[in-house]
Amino acid sequence: MSAVVALRRTRQPAPQPARLALLGTGGVGSAFVARYARLRANGTALPEVAWICNARTQVAGTDDLSAALTQARAAPRRHGGFPPWAEGESPRPGDIVVDATASETVADWHPEWLARGIHVVTANKLGTGGDLGRAQAIADAARQAGSRYGDSATVGAGLPLLRSLRALGEGGDRIHSIEGVLSGSLAWLFGQFDGSRPFSALLREAQASGYTEPDPRIDLSGEDVRRKLLILSRAAGFAVSGHEVVVESLMPAGPAAADAADVDVGWETLDALLAARHAAAVAAGRRLCFVGRFDADAGSQVGLRALPAGHPLCAGRGTDNRVVIHSDRYRDRPLVIQGPGAGTEVTAAALLDDVLSIAHR
Template sequence: MRSNLATASLQSKVLPTLSVIVAGTGNVGAEFLRLFQRQQQRLANQLHLDLAGVFNSRQALLAPALDCNDWQGALASGENYQQAELLAYLASLPSPKVLVDITPSQTFARQYPAFIAAGCHLISANKQGVTLPGEEYQAILAALKPQQLNWLSNTTVGAGIPVQRVLQELLQSGDQIRRISGVFSGTLSWLLCSYDGSKPFSEFVLEAQALGYTEPDPRDDLSGKDVQRKLLVLARELKLPLELTDIELMPLLPAGAERGSWQDFWAKRADLDAWLLAKYQQAVAEGKVLRYAACLSLQPECVKASVQLVAVASHDPLAALAPCDNMFVIESDWYQQNPLVLKGPGAGRAVTAGGLHADLAVLAQNVILSSQR
């Protein structure tokens, strides 16, 4: 009799619902949605995970209980939308709800305060929000607090590598971070692990472009600005009041090469080839290898941050890097003599989508726990 009553009670229990709205339908967005049903099934006994919206810069599909297996066809026939319509729809959804930003847009990231005002938690793969000028970034954090909303952004650096989560756990446990260094770009990792002086560096760049490892204009990778932005994300994870301009940047490009068209640059590629060859030969003569590395050093009286080409000795953790991998070397009070090293694929739709689902799982558990109180 008791067993039957317990079963009836369990069946009658109303599970909490978390509405998920996805912004961005490129490769990572499509993979995130492909995995969505698996997440729904995994949480089915504890939480109803509802796909309540999918949109990109052109069209929107805004309705509860969307079919995550048929969103593409429905979105293709979807309508154009205005910002006011999107915000009104988000505000109309019952809480809890989360907006998953899988866009690369700074303009979109600047709308976070409006999404928060509509009651949305945030999950970001988009680095632009976390690296806005400090005043705007702090305003987003301040807007979250009164509504007890979360902003999870663990895929903004390292894709699926949980570097930010590890930093959070170390800090929460009482450790003090002293230095973070590493290689934060899969593209530049591949280029410098592959380059052996056997042919001009620019030919390796072309090969990486053909393999789909670079941005359409490879100078976007070679500029180092993406690595600079990722280092700022980690600095802000440590509550450091840094701006992008506080991070010293040495591009993997000759001075002035970022100006003009790709064709203009290509006509002058000999400058890049000669510069890299000289750096490579010097490194080989010293028994070292080249890496494009970021470094954040927390010294007693100051913080130093830099992104640059470096030559590292064979015993350095960065020397063991595999092509396309990212590596994060964390030195702290607990990890002084033997640093904590995280490494693995730092890009790719599968690992990034998986990292987003890891953030979603954390938020889902928070919702489940809140419903049980």
């Protein structure tokens, strides 16, 4: 047998081009489709969208992704059975799953996809901000299979928070504390809350503007900030469990116990309480901020704090996230990272940044 024939027989098939699978057709998924279309129209090379999926259906990608999105959103609700992404066409190794949901079920699939060599790009905080075992399974699967996990949209909507923390650790630095205004919605709310308008009115405005989670109780309960703080502390190399984070909730009893459809009726019970806390903060020359703090020695806390006006976390505006990192390198003067941290547009942009990073690797 000639060397040429042997070479032909052992030659591996050419790798197939990566495809995208978008899971989630809500605000972030819709913004992702719109931004994807704009980038493609401007000549940016992006993988083809193979399908768009939600909890109701899976729709094949077409040249008209807007129509596919509309079709998926109009599908009837399912009752029982496997989710559509488990029953329909499956991604293959090298494909990129984009998780634009807030689904625990979808987050459970992250380690499975990664272990099969499928990359995952996500805005879903439940992957690495939920159960510690799942977060560790995600890291293990990505490392063993060589797949990529793009999670920059989970905290700070693409701000260089996670990669900065990971780079510090890889460079031998030791993180002492991470403290931040991590909720764009709560940053906006307490930035606007000056006593002239009821807090409940501002909350409804933030919800209408798309700043809050679809269920604003996740913001007010501190759960959104808790998840983000877990993601940051775990990225810094600390295996923090969710129960280790002490959370001060702002949730009134009525909305906390209400069905999702009735949750809007009880926000007024917050008005007097927060007006009193605002007045006390102003009298002391302080400003209210909803803060998540991880300390390697003192533990983790989430809650409303009255901070001195000169505190680094008080300098943000609008929906800005602002994070202060103390480490061996940044012991006396901390590293401060700030930028927009809420909204479907910036979150979709962060997702596509991670897609491009993986596709052009």
